[in-house]
Amino acid sequence: MIKQSKQPFDASTIPNDLCPIAVKPNPMLPGDWRSLRPVVDRDKCVKCAVCWLYCPVQCVVEKPAWFDFDLATCKGCGICMRECPHGAITMVEEAA
Numbered sequence: 586m587i588k589q590s591k592q593p594f595d596a597s598t599i600p601n602d603l604c605p606i607a608v609k610p611n612p613m614l615p616g617d618w619r620s621l622r623p624v625v626d627r628d629k630c631v632k633c634a635v636c637w638l639y640c641p642v643q644c645v646v647e648k649p650a651w652f653d654f655d656l657a658t659c660k661g662c663g664i665c666m667r668e669c670p671h672g673a674i675t676m677v678e679e680a681a
C-alpha cells in the first residue's frame with residue numbers, strides 16, 4: 586500500500602463564496618449596458634421568424650403582425666439585423 590506523505594485536502598474547508606463572481610448572479614441585464622438596439626420596420630417585416638431563429642439569447646418576441654424584441658435581455662449583437670432576409674431590422678444607437 587502506498588503511504589501518502591500529506592493528508593488529502595479537505596474540500597469542506599473552502600467557503601461557498603470564495604469566488605463571488607461565479608456564485609452570485611449579477612443583477613444587470615444586457616439592456617443595462619447595450620450600446621445598439623434593434624428596431625423593426627413593421628411594413629417590411631413578413632413575420633418569417635428568421636430573427637427569432639438566430640437570436641442567441643432568445644429575446645425575439647412574437648407580435649400579432651411582426652416580430653419584436655425584449656429589450657431588457659437583448660444584448661445588441663446585431664445578428665438579427667444581419668440575418669433578416671427582408672432588411673426589416675436596423676440597429677440604432679442607444680440614447681445616452
Ligand code: SF4
Nearest residue numbers: 630631633634636669
Ligand atoms: S427576420 Fe426580418 S422579416 Fe423575418 S420576422 Fe424577423 S424582422 Fe420580420
Ligand code: SF4
Nearest residue numbers: 640659660662663665
Ligand atoms: S440584437 Fe442580438 S440579442 Fe438583440 S434581438 Fe438581435 S440577435 Fe437578439
